[in-house]
Amino acid sequence: MKAALLYGARDLRVEELPDPRPGPGEVLARVDVALTCGSDLKSYVRGSHPVLAADVPAPFGHEFCGTVVELGPGVVEDFQEGDVIMSANSAPCGECYYCRRGQYSLCDDLQFLQGTYAEYVVVPARIVERNLYIKPADMSPEAAALLEPLSCVVHGFEESNTEAGDTAAVFGCGPIGLMFIRLIKQKGAQAIAIDPTPERRAWAADFGADIVLDANDDIAEKVASASPSGDGADVVVEAVGNVEAWRRAISVTRKGGRVVMFGGCPAGSKIELDTSRLHYDELSVIGVFHHTPFSVRRALTLLHEDMDILSRLATHELPLDEIDDAFKMMESQEAVKVAIRTR
Numbered sequence: 001m002k003a004a005l006l007y008g009a010r011d012l013r014v015e016e017l018p019d020p021r022p023g024p025g026e027v028l029a030r031v032d033v034a035l036t037c038g039s040d041l042k043s044y045v046r047g048s049h050p051v052l053a054a055d056v057p058a059p060f061g062h063e064f065c066g067t068v069v070e071l072g073p074g075v076v077e078d079f080q081e082g083d084v085i086m087s088a089n090s091a092p093c094g095e096c097y098y099c100r101r102g103q104y105s106l107c108d109d110l111q112f113l114q115g116t117y118a119e120y121v122v123v124p125a126r127i128v129e130r131n132l133y134i135k136p137a138d139m140s141p142e143a144a145a146l147l148e149p150l151s152c153v154v155h156g157f158e159e160s161n162t163e164a165g166d167t168a169a170v171f172g173c174g175p176i177g178l179m180f181i182r183l184i185k186q187k188g189a190q191a192i193a194i195d196p197t198p199e200r201r202a203w204a205a206d207f208g209a210d211i212v213l214d215a216n217d218d219i220a221e222k223v224a225s226a227s228p229s230g231d232g233a234d235v236v237v238e239a240v241g242n243v244e245a246w247r248r249a250i251s252v253t254r255k256g257g258r259v260v261m262f263g264g265c266p267a268g269s270k271i272e273l274d275t276s277r278l279h280y281d282e283l284s285v286i287g288v289f290h291h292t293p294f295s296v297r298r299a300l301t302l303l304h305e306d307m308d309i310l311s312r313l314a315t316h317e318l319p320l321d322e323i324d325d326a327f328k329m330m331e332s333q334e335a336v337k338v339a340i341r342t343r
């Protein structure tokens, strides 16, 4: 089969590999569509990823919709050949300290699926068991492939405890920020979108943001005056992944408000924090990572309800052979997400 392998920074090669076969409990799927993603872009630029592409050359890609072509021994109950499937890119073990406490995103032994920029992908047994679903017939493959990133956003959104009537500000209007905007609006809250790029701000408005601000401006006063409290947003989501955005996210949150840190910064990054904001202002700074089987299930429902708008995130389409161009379009922000076609 044809598959893209990450060799290093901006070194992505499409090669001929042996066709994979499913082992016990595994499902072999033909990839119908794979979506590019912000964490893949980070790996592409840096040349590796601590979790997703630790040893190069590495199989690449994790958001997909596919068709079951072969079941491994032992997979009998829920899936059969020809089923169109969608899945998360990992599943927790269910046995470690964190899983036993329901903190599945912190599982010590997450099992990952990698290599969806390929003609075929093997879905690991644990994902088949916990995080694999059959695509609803009325959903497009592009929408179905959003299940994994939306699951992460649902997990982060649940931790934010956003309520109807709240004002929630979102830093960063890439695919993740745009999905947050949809969930904020679905909840009946007011969404403030903040991004330095005009195109991204236009997307945010299109996705339903009530107020759209240029991140290059002095935004603190604007966020405050747009919030019912008068001194900052009830909820702030950081979906950029740099310390400056983390710092600014904290600065526009009201007393007693909640800041959700979604964007991962480079390892070792540090922020300075005025302790009075945590203590006297009772600020909650909440780190969120990844997803849980519950957020995946919830994401499937939300995706189905909002698939017409969410599927617009796949702004471009390219064949697997041109995947390098897809990442160039991601890097220049020309594309929000690129749908990679493998056939």
Ligand SMILES: [Zn+2]
Pocket: 037, 038, 039, 040, 062, 063, 148, 149
């Ligand atoms: Zn992703």
Ligand SMILES: [Zn+2]
Pocket: 092, 093, 094, 095, 096, 097, 098, 099, 100, 106, 107, 108, 109, 110
């Ligand atoms: Zn675990």
